Amino acid sequence: MLDLIAPLVVPNATKIVLVSLDGLGGLPRPETGRSELETARLPNLARLATEAACGLVRHVAPGITPGSGPGHLGLFGYDPLRYQVGRGVLEALGIEFDLRAGDVAARGNFCTVDGLGRITDRRAGRIATDVCVRLTERLRGIRLPGVDLFVEPVREHRFVLVLRAKGRAGGLSGRLSETDPQALGTPPLPAKPLEPKAKATAQRVNVFVAAARRRLAASTPANMVLLRGFDQLPQLPRFPEIFGLRAAAIAAYPMYRGLARLVGMEVLKTGATFADELATLREHWDAYDFFFLHYKDTDKAGEDGDFDAKVAALERLDGFVPGLRALNPDVLVVTGDHSTPSVLAAHGWQPVPSLLWSRYCGADGVTAFTERACTAGSLGVFPAQHLMPLVMANALRLTKYGA
Amino acid sequence: MLDLIAPLVVPNATKIVLVSLDGLGGLPRPETGRSELETARLPNLARLATEAACGLVRHVAPGITPGSGPGHLGLFGYDPLRYQVGRGVLEALGIEFDLRAGDVAARGNFCTVDGLGRITDRRAGRIATDVCVRLTERLRGIRLPGVDLFVEPVREHRFVLVLRAKGRAGGLSGRLSETDPQALGTPPLPAKPLEPKAKATAQRVNVFVAAARRRLAASTPANMVLLRGFDQLPQLPRFPEIFGLRAAAIAAYPMYRGLARLVGMEVLKTGATFADELATLREHWDAYDFFFLHYKDTDKAGEDGDFDAKVAALERLDGFVPGLRALNPDVLVVTGDHSTPSVLAAHGWQPVPSLLWSRYCGADGVTAFTERACTAGSLGVFPAQHLMPLVMANALRLTKYGA
Numbered sequence: 001m002l003d004l005i006a007p008l009v010v011p012n013a014t015k016i017v018l019v020s021l022d023g024l025g026g027l028p029r030p031e032t033g034r035s036e037l038e039t040a041r042l043p044n045l046a047r048l049a050t051e052a053a054c055g056l057v058r059h060v061a062p063g064i065t066p067g068s069g070p071g072h073l074g075l076f077g078y079d080p081l082r083y084q085v086g087r088g089v090l091e092a093l094g095i096e097f098d099l100r101a102g103d104v105a106a107r108g109n110f111c112t113v114d115g116l117g118r119i120t121d122r123r124a125g126r127i128a129t130d131v132c133v134r135l136t137e138r139l140r141g142i143r144l145p146g147v148d149l150f151v152e153p154v155r156e157h158r159f160v161l162v163l164r165a166k167g168r169a170g171g172l173s174g175r176l177s178e179t180d181p182q183a184l185g186t187p188p189l190p191a192k193p194l195e196p197k198a199k200a201t202a203q204r205v206n207v208f209v210a211a212a213r214r215r216l217a218a219s220t221p222a223n224m225v226l227l228r229g230f231d232q233l234p235q236l237p238r239f240p241e242i243f244g245l246r247a248a249a250i251a252a253y254p255m256y257r258g259l260a261r262l263v264g265m266e267v268l269k270t271g272a273t274f275a276d277e278l279a280t281l282r283e284h285w286d287a288y289d290f291f292f293l294h295y296k297d298t299d300k301a302g303e304d305g306d307f308d309a310k311v312a313a314l315e316r317l318d319g320f321v322p323g324l325r326a327l328n329p330d331v332l333v334v335t336g337d338h339s340t341p342s343v344l345a346a347h348g349w350q351p352v353p354s355l356l357w358s359r360y361c362g363a364d365g366v367t368a369f370t371e372r373a374c375t376a377g378s379l380g381v382f383p384a385q386h387l388m389p390l391v392m393a394n395a396l397r398l399t400k401y402g403a
Numbered sequence: 404m405l406d407l408i409a410p411l412v413v414p415n416a417t418k419i420v421l422v423s424l425d426g427l428g429g430l431p432r433p434e435t436g437r438s439e440l441e442t443a444r445l446p447n448l449a450r451l452a453t454e455a456a457c458g459l460v461r462h463v464a465p466g467i468t469p470g471s472g473p474g475h476l477g478l479f480g481y482d483p484l485r486y487q488v489g490r491g492v493l494e495a496l497g498i499e500f501d502l503r504a505g506d507v508a509a510r511g512n513f514c515t516v517d518g519l520g521r522i523t524d525r526r527a528g529r530i531a532t533d534v535c536v537r538l539t540e541r542l543r544g545i546r547l548p549g550v551d552l553f554v555e556p557v558r559e560h561r562f563v564l565v566l567r568a569k570g571r572a573g574g575l576s577g578r579l580s581e582t583d584p585q586a587l588g589t590p591p592l593p594a595k596p597l598e599p600k601a602k603a604t605a606q607r608v609n610v611f612v613a614a615a616r617r618r619l620a621a622s623t624p625a626n627m628v629l630l631r632g633f634d635q636l637p638q639l640p641r642f643p644e645i646f647g648l649r650a651a652a653i654a655a656y657p658m659y660r661g662l663a664r665l666v667g668m669e670v671l672k673t674g675a676t677f678a679d680e681l682a683t684l685r686e687h688w689d690a691y692d693f694f695f696l697h698y699k700d701t702d703k704a705g706e707d708g709d710f711d712a713k714v715a716a717l718e719r720l721d722g723f724v725p726g727l728r729a730l731n732p733d734v735l736v737v738t739g740d741h742s743t744p745s746v747l748a749a750h751g752w753q754p755v756p757s758l759l760w761s762r763y764c765g766a767d768g769v770t771a772f773t774e775r776a777c778t779a780g781s782l783g784v785f786p787a788q789h790l791m792p793l794v795m796a797n798a799l800r801l802t803k804y805g806a
């Protein structure tokens with residue numbers, strides 16, 4: 001898809017706004033038979049849906065529940081099955097660690113082991129974040145030959161480990177097996193190389209783990225570490241170059257800023273609320289062609305299984321729609337990175353309601369922004385990586401294919 | 404798809420029932436403009452459709468009429484264009500012949516040839532089945548070097564030929580051309596190897612055909628044989644392992660039992676009716692996670708071009724729906740392996756109405772289980788091999804993809 005699009009891109013002065021409502025899609029509450037979107041009062045989204053082309057976006061494949069990485073990469077135009085972001089990398093992005101090409105990142109857990117080294121609690125009783133901070137400081141003192149070591153606290157028992165080759169050494173590999181056996185009663189596993197060139201990296205990781213164990217021996221319950229999701233920054237084609245767009249990301253949460261940076265968007269400084277994001281959008285309106293805005297509240301409520309909170313989050317977002325439209329974007333997209341139905345209290349596999357408004361979108365018969373209504377939309381159920389080509393076309397930024 | 408799914412499978416105790424109504428889909432009867440499904444009184448299926456996600460399943464590709472093999476392999480999650488079951492193998496499965504890896508099976512016809520060896524009737528006047536039985540006994544006496552020979556009657560003029568390498572000989576190949584020219588007035592063709600390693604197999608088949616001609620010379624009208632659809636058991640990934648499901652098949656007809664066995668399902672002993680199948684389901688409810696039930700009557704009526712009989716078959720099936728629901732499956736699917744419109748009196752290419760019910764299916768606006776109503780369903784028109792991923796997701800048996 002990207003190979004098809006890139007040569008067709010033509011310049012234009014049109015403005016595009018893509019709003020990702022995290023965990024947007026839901027499911028009917030059994031008591032009422034109505035989903036969060038069907039329950040919420042969303043007059044502005046309904047009006048927009050009436051004027052827009054609607055559909056349901058599927059990020060990975062039928063039945064597959066996307067994580068936030070594949071969910072957003074899809075919206076940005078990348079086939080999430082081809083371009084993958086490892087868990088270690090995502091975790092590093094989530095704390096805005098300045099991960100560089102060649103770095104190897106892993107998710108770490110502080111855990112508890114018994115006298116024989118067998119895991120008794122994979123999360124060390126979810127130690128407080130300030131304990132985590134103190135323990136990561138202790139681990140930073142570990143020295144490994146040829147690599148710089150970063151041990152960064154995340155929250156509670158979670159931290160990020162990053163290995164960076166010193167000087168021009170290079171040659172690290174993220175193709176390592178995990179040390180977390182995901183089971184109790186057994187000791188952590190050694191990291192094993194999954195490709196020949198990962199041998200040296202595995203060795204260093206194992207030296208780190210042994211040293212960590214010695215340094216943590218007295219700090220029960222967090223007396224050992226588990227490492228998962230080793231990976232390096234993926235090589236992604238750069239969004240601004242493929243699409244010929246000056247692209248900016250406005251997101252209150254670090255992970256989404258990180259994902260946007262990963263594809264080459266500029267990340268704008270913003271505040272903690274969507275009102276702040278909208279203010280940032282207004283402020284930078286002239287300087288960019290494409291704006292990615294991220295709204296987290298919908299996902300948070302869904303993950304908490306809090307149907308009413310998700311309804312409220314949707315209604316709050318609806319209130320911002322007139323402000324978005326007042327900027328007169330040429331293309332306005334409202335979509336999400338995955339469903340988070342409150343009844344599941346987790347990400348879901350259900351395709352996500354989406355609308356695309358432009359002067360040329362060819363409105364369909366959809367008059368409400370809900371899962372059910374979007375089923376009948378003119379966009380149908382479509383793969384996420386088809387969205388950006390549609391956006392570009394509606395922004396009159398693609399020339400025709402063939403003579 | 405299977406490669407994507409397998410690593411995401413997680414254990415759960417949920418129960419899945421997949422009911423395949425053979426030849427389910429139909430077409431409007433010109434006199435009324437209503438299809439079999441639109442004519443039948445199906446209150447239970449309508450209620451289920453109202454609560455379920457609906458759509459139309461396409462088994463192979465637009466315009467392509469599936470045979471029973473690809474039709475069911477698709478429902479089981481296998482891309483029918485990638486995984487193919489030869490006609491000889493299907494015919495052997497249909498008589499519950501214990502076909503083994505490496506065996507070469509072919510469909511046989513008794514036919515009539517004239518004094519010059521030219522075919523005058525490809526079906527030998529559809530001789531009675533007991534004549535077929537007697538003639539196959541005569542052919543069993545033929546001896547071929549290095550292989551065991553099986554000649555099994557099917558029905559009327561049809562039989563199955565199986566070649567099995569003796570001891571550890573191995574090396575048979577099913578890549579042979581057919582001896583049936585599918586035309587009258589010409590003699591049967593020699594079997595030709597379609598790959599170098601099929602040379603010895605072709606030679607043996609031709610020795611068999613020559614010997615058969617001698618043994619049948621006096622048994623006009625069945626004085627010769629025609630062989631088609633040479634093939635060996637395909638190498639199919641095993642369903643229970645891919646999906647992590649203890650899977651059972653309940654089917655009154657041998658061919659469907661054979662197809663289920665081919666993918667590694669356990670085949671349960673059952674009776675000749677759907678009531679028997681339902682009793683078998685109840686009896687084994689605790690022992691399996693996944694049940695495939697097969698209902699033949701819809702196809703039989705369709706193949707006979709008997710619109711009213713197909714309507715009646717659908718209404719009978721509808722009566723069993725409450726019994727199915729009473730078992731409280733977590734996921735209940737009603738679908739089919741292909742259409743058999745009565746007006747065609749044959750398999751059709753039309754996509755097949757399908758419904759998937761679970762607590763998390765996200766009901767759509769469909770309130771009737773018909774071709775037309777399912778067109779507006781949230782599952783859309785979808786490839787058969789997407790069904791199992793959806794089933795697995797709805798059974799909460801898949802973890803998310805990516806972080």
